[in-house]
Amino acid sequence: MIISTSNHPLEPLTAEEITAAVHILRAEKDLDEFCRFASVNLLEPSKELVLRWSPGDSFEREAFCIVFNYKKNQTFEAIVSLSGNKVKSWTHVPGMQPGILLEEFEACQRIVKEHPEMQEAFRKRGITDFARIMVDPWSAGNFGIEEEIGVRLVRAICYYKTSDYDNGYARPLSGLYAIFDLNRLQVMKIVDKGPVPLPPLDGNYTPDKVGPLRTDLKPLEIVQPEGPSFTTNGHEISWQKWKIRFGFTSREGLVLHTVSYWDKDVYRPILYRASLSEMVVPYGDPTNPVNRNNAFDAGEYGIGALANSLELGCDCLGEIRYFNANLVDGEGNAVVIKNAVCLHEEDFGILWKHTDWRTGQVEVRRSRRLVLSSISTVGNYEYGFFWYFYQDGTIQFEVKLTGILHTQALEPGERVPYGNLIAPQLVAAHHQHFFNVRMDMMIDGVDNSIYEVNTSSMPPGPDNPYENGFIPVSTQLKTETEAIRDMDIRSSRYWKIVNPAKKNPVGDPVGYKLFPGENAFPFASDNSSLIKRAGFLKHHLWCTPYNPKEKYASGDYPNQHAGGAGLSSWVQQDRSLDNTDVVVWYTMGHHHVTRPEDWPVMPTAYIGFSLKPVGFFDRSPALDVPPSKPKHGSSCHSDHGPSCGSKK
Incomplete structure (x- = not known):
């Protein structure tokens, strides 16, 4: 029996625990050389256990394993008790294919x-x-x-x-x-189909190949002489008023757990769990073989399994804390991805400011945010996954897309409508990147409700004599089918998650709003293989009542699946979302019409969304951020005179 050194039920498995799980499975199930280990991850304890757990309480450590017998073409799921040194369950999952190893x-x-x-x-x-x-x-x-x-x-x-x-x-x-x-x-x-001439240009991008490098770029150093403001205890982070626990899985990569904010002498919960549920990259090229390019990068490949080992000064700047990821290879060996997760702080400009022009009094505060990130390489593309936490209670998720375009060669002088020439005789097909993020909300408690907020113009009349009035209107989304929604910039639509049982001083329920960023719709038809397998792409917002078995928008096994599984099928139950344990699924899409400037390596594109407090706090939670220390005789706080950065 392995003795766990974990200090919390949600701590990720150690390399030793992964090795033990494999050993127990092999011994008890007599696994032969035809069995591959697709994944070994922590089987997360029940939400009830985690929420009632206190330091010193005992808990069982369990591993969830997916094993594939390639001779028999069979997939098995196993639950291994590390605490009890035994296999608790061994289940054949007929007809399913785990992700590619x-x-x-x-x-x-x-x-x-x-x-x-x-x-x-x-x-x-x-x-x-x-x-x-x-x-x-x-x-x-x-x-x-x-x-x-x-x-x-x-x-x-x-x-x-x-x-x-x-x-x-x-x-x-x-x-x-x-x-x-x-x-x-x-x-x-x-x-x-016959040879196509090779494109003439090399497309190199290394420093020795691109020509003279810029010589006027001066050093930019991020220095924190007293160290960072955050502290860590295992995979728990304390920073400013935030407390954040995180994990890492082979499929999802970075996972947030039990996110809370210190307010009114208590840590108030906001999120129980949040992660990338699925990402899909469909291409617009209708010709063979690119017309089959519909990569499910999480479910078919594994975002965590493809994580990079990050480097100080290249991927991250400043006072960095790195965390390794412990995974398994197909042979059952524990694999450690060094520095898979990066934690640091960064300056983010002005947090808030006001100059009283009558008195000359200036108040300004610098914004600082906590950054928790990982980067994965999936074939030709790189994806950076960044969670940001701000001093005003905002949470932001951002994906950074870079890497190399998927290319095809063309005959000299040839052009095609479904892609652009990025170099002579080299075309990159137009495509899209869709990301679905699953957020198990916990706004001041488990029982929450969902509202959609649309702003409309007031009708002309005595109450609106100059016809300039507009009103935001909140509508509760009471069931799963009611909560299948899309962005609407005409109504400045957003969604808010509230706790009806907890009211703020003005009498409204406390809440957070989901504030969308860039987005897109897929162009594949409903009859396409893509939409059959990834129906969640059709809409931006989906909501479900909590079910621990419903984790992935494309279903548990999207690899070569015919379709009909996952989020779009679950919501047909039309379960109630009224004052219950709510899970919010948000789909965002990056629409990429290719261009020569994306070649040979694409400058980073950004896509994301924010969760912002709306009535969660009694007033701005950022008022107590202290002024920055004066530089060069100036001050970021004064009763009269200059603003920050000017000289007296």
Whole structure:
């Protein structure tokens, strides 16, 4: 039996606990060499246990494991008690495929490059150095193709690197790809529509290849001589008035737990759990093979499994605290991703300011925010996932998108309507990135309600003589189907989550509002494979009553699933959302019409949303932020005269 050193029921599994879980499973279930470990993560205790738990209370440590037998093409779920040193449950999940493993990626690339027919196709394109072939295994999806049903597959799309360190995406081998059987580790089918000339430019982006670098960029140092303002205890963070617990899973990556804010001499809860539920990247190219590019990057690949090891000075600046992520590989070995999570503070400009022009009195406060982040590389793209916490009680989630576009080669002079030329003979298809974030709300307690707020113009009349009046109107969304909603900029629509049992001094229920940012709609039809498998893309807001089994908007096993699972099916129960334990699901989309400036590496694009207090506090919670220390004889607080930054 492993002795857990965890000081909280939600602490992620240690590498030792993962190793123990694998050992227990192997011993009790007599697992053979055909079994792969798709994931081993903490089985989170019940919400009731976590909320009533106090330091010193005992709790059981359990691991939730997904095991795949590739010889039998069978998926199993297991619950392993680390405290009791036993397997508590072992369940066959018929017809389901877990996400693609890194070992499968590597095997696919190696075997495809070695295949005689593929090598002959490479030679037809003038390529003889097969070591410089780059193979990207893309998920197969589910398009009802008879020969693919029940077979664990990927599509192998190939590129050519003119040297070991060149940008392989500059020279795609368009017209050539393979269907690869991951269970048998063999090429199932090769499609070769004939050679397309390789694009002429290298597309390199390393410092030694891009030409002279700028020489006028002076050092910018982030210095906190007294150290950061936050403290940590395991995976619990205390910063300003925030208390935040976080975890990390192979599928979701960074997960928030039990987020609360100190107010009125108590930590008031806001969120119980929040995470990336799913992300989907559909492409607008209708030609084979890109027309099957509908990557479910969380459910098919695993955002956590693909997390980067972050580097000080490159990914993060300032006084940094890093956290490792403990995962498992297909063989059952514990894998430690060093520095997978970054925690730091950063200045965020002016928090609030006012100058009394009559007296000359100036009051200004600098805003500081806490940043909790991780970055994952999924094939050609990088995604940064950032949670921000502000001194005024705001929570913000932001995704930063960068990396390299998915490319195809064209004949000289050729153009296509579904993508733009980003370099000579090189096209990048227009595409979209959708992210669904699941938020288990807990506004001052478990029982909450949802309201939609729309602003409308007042009608002309005696009460609105100059026809300038407008009124925000709140409407409760009482059931799941009522809460299937979309953004509307004409009415400045937002949604608020309130606790009807807790009132603020003006008599309104305390709450937080979900304030949308950039968004989009998918362009695929309802009959498309994409929408059948990811129905949650059709709307921006979904709400459900809490169910611990409903975690992922695309369902538990989206890989090669035919569709109909997940959020869009759950809400058909039309359960009540009135004064209950509410989960909010928000879908946001980045619409990417490609451009030459996105090549060879795309400058970062940003998409996100905010949760802002609305009547949660009695007044601005940022009033007690102290003035900054004077610099160069100036002051950020004065009874007369200059503003911050001026000299007396």
